[in-house]
Amino acid sequence: MALYSIGDVAERCGINPVTLRAWQRRYGLLKPQRTEGGHRQFDDEDVQRIEEIKRWIESGVPVGKVKALLEGETVNVHDGWTALQEELMSVLRHVRPAKLRSKIATMGREHPVDALIDHIFVPVRQRLGLDQNTARTMCSLLDGALIDYVAFCLTGARKKAGKDALLIAWGVEDRTRIWLEAWRLAQHGWRIDVLAEPLDMPRPELFPGQHLFIWTGKKPTRRQLEQFEHWQAQGFSIQLHETA
Known part of the structure; x- marks a missing residue:
């Protein structure tokens, strides 16, 4: 066995x-x-x-x-992701950074990273982004705590065996999502570094010998795909990071 x-x-x-x-x-x-x-x-x-x-x-x-x-029992299963979103929103409304950091860390320990990003953090940030004033303040608080936690996780991942890579965002406005996508990659065996500012046009020649992930935040445009194929034809170790 x-x-x-x-x-x-x-x-x-x-x-x-x-x-x-x-x-x-x-x-x-x-x-x-x-x-x-x-x-x-x-x-x-x-x-x-x-x-x-x-x-x-x-x-x-x-x-x-x-x-x-x-174990085959019958249980009343509600929408667990919605419940967890509400738990996070409740913590945010109290505007207590230490409690927020603790909540994020607990979620990070108990749930798969892909699911956390797609079903909790992204939806909550979208909800907060629809409002103004107080909601935007809470979103900013959440973003700071998320980046802080993800940076901690990336540091830990880089201490383990794995493949080194750099994540570059291309034409993306959401800076916090860059860190969340780096965290996603780190769960799949990559030791990720992050170019924290998105670029209007990546320049892979500035990173010779490094493996690069390019993230566009949405379906790449035809122009982006053509440029990406050109980079690959030039021999750069580069791949698109695509999310659902």
Whole structure:
């Protein structure tokens, strides 16, 4: 029977090891074996269970209700993402930076990064962006806390084995999303550095020998695709970072 370390499973499933530990310790979703030295070891059934947990969470089920579903119980499943959005909005309304940082860190430990970005952070920022005055102030507070947390996560990811890359935003106005997309890439084995300011026109020749990700924030235009193909034809190690 094949056994895998928590690092192997994290890379295979696209889940942060911190999240796997939270699923085990706080929610009892996983029961890995232990080596004599106390290190977690997962088998193929564990991997299948992790993938099933991911599917439930990404479909909007609160992580606290997943165990009952896995055990075949009937539970009242509401839209978990909406509930988490409201929790974050509630924290923001109190305008307490320390509590906000703590809430973001807790979410980061308990949920897959892709799902957090797409179903919590982006929707909340969109809601705040529709209003003015107070909502914009809360959005600015949230953005600062998100960038602070993501920078911390990127620093940790760069200490691990992986592939180095630089993320460049092309024609993007939302600077905070640049950091969120860097965080997304970091969960897939990349040690990411960020060019914090978006560019009107990237210049890959300024970064010789580096692997570059280009993010346009939306579907690339025909002109952008043609330029991108030109860069590839010139031999640059460059790829588009596309999100759903």
